Amino acid sequence: MKPIKIALTKGRTEQQVIPLLEASGIDCSGLRSKGRRLIFDDDPRYEIILVKGPDVLTYLNSGSVQIGIVGSDVLDEQGNRQYAMLNLSVGKCRFVLASTEDFDPQQQRRKIIATKYPNITKRYFQSIGEDVEIIKIEGSVELAPLIGLADAIVDIVETGNTLKENNLHVYAKLQPVNTKLVVNRLALRQSQVPIKSLITSLQTADRQIKQFEMNGEWTR
Ligand SMILES: Nc1ncnc2c1ncn2[C@@H]1O[C@H](COP(=O)(O)OP(=O)(O)OP(=O)(O)O)[C@@H](O)[C@H]1O
Numbered sequence: 001m002k003p004i005k006i007a008l009t010k011g012r013t014e015q016q017v018i019p020l021l022e023a024s025g026i027d028c029s030g031l032r033s034k035g036r037r038l039i040f041d042d043d044p045r046y047e048i049i050l051v052k053g054p055d056v057l058t059y060l061n062s063g064s065v066q067i068g069i070v071g072s073d074v075l076d077e078q079g080n081r082q083y084a085m086l087n088l089s090v091g092k093c094r095f096v097l098a099s100t101e102d103f104d105p106q107q108q109r110r111k112i113i114a115t116k117y118p119n120i121t122k123r124y125f126q127s128i129g130e131d132v133e134i135i136k137i138e139g140s141v142e143l144a145p146l147i148g149l150a151d152a153i154v155d156i157v158e159t160g161n162t163l164k165e166n167n168l169h170v171y172a173k174l175q176p177v178n179t180k181l182v183v184n185r186l187a188l189r190q191s192q193v194p195i196k197s198l199i200t201s202l203q204t205a206d207r208q209i210k211q212f213e214m215n216g217e218w219t220r
């Protein structure tokens, strides 16, 4: 049988998902010592490719991979056309509106908001009936209100350390973020048994890891 192809978001998601894949019985030895390699087939049932988050859906939509593992931030930003089959308990964080202490959320002047996520930002401000100017930047978003590029930012917060260390404050909490497993619809029809079996074992591993984090012990 041909291996199931999985596009895994490299970076944080990859690091958080490897223990889950391993707990599901998938050999990740190559991923653990990957160097500059991008394709991993240590487990003959799967071919795992490492891609940037926004590219996961490009591979998935084209049918070149059957499964994607990606943050809900990326799916929400791009407009998810796939079924999100499984919510994983990793990659948990939240979108917030943040700025400096002197920011006035009621200011009369049209606000300038910097973000890596213009669509999510646009939808948020539309939902509260406010028209803002959005500037898309690629990273170190916290700099924007400090350097005078924007009045505020919409960005992801996990521990809050980045905001704290840059003297920024949260003015509104937006939607939560977590890692999701998404499946190409056609692939699900064509390879239902192996895909469902992968989902079931990942779901079990995810529950066990969550339980372990909550109780400090494994439940089997
Ligand atoms: N601070 C964070 N804590 C937890 N999860 C995060 C955090 N920042 C991002 N994420 C999640 O991890 C995914 C990958 O983030 P990562 O920072 O590795 O890549 P990125 O945002 O594309 O940055 P880069 O351009 O540096 O690769 C994001 O899509 C999001 O779902």
Ligand SMILES: O=P(O)(O)OC[C@H]1O[C@H](OP(=O)(O)OP(=O)(O)O)[C@H](O)[C@@H]1O
Pocket (backbone or CB within 6 Å): 138, 139, 140, 141, 142, 155, 156, 157, 158, 159, 160, 161, 162, 163
């Ligand atoms: O609340 P914290 O735990 O501090 O995490 C939040 C930070 O993590 C992400 O940035 P990332 O590390 O991906 O860097 P980037 O600026 O290149 O996007 C996010 O954009 C915040 O800057």
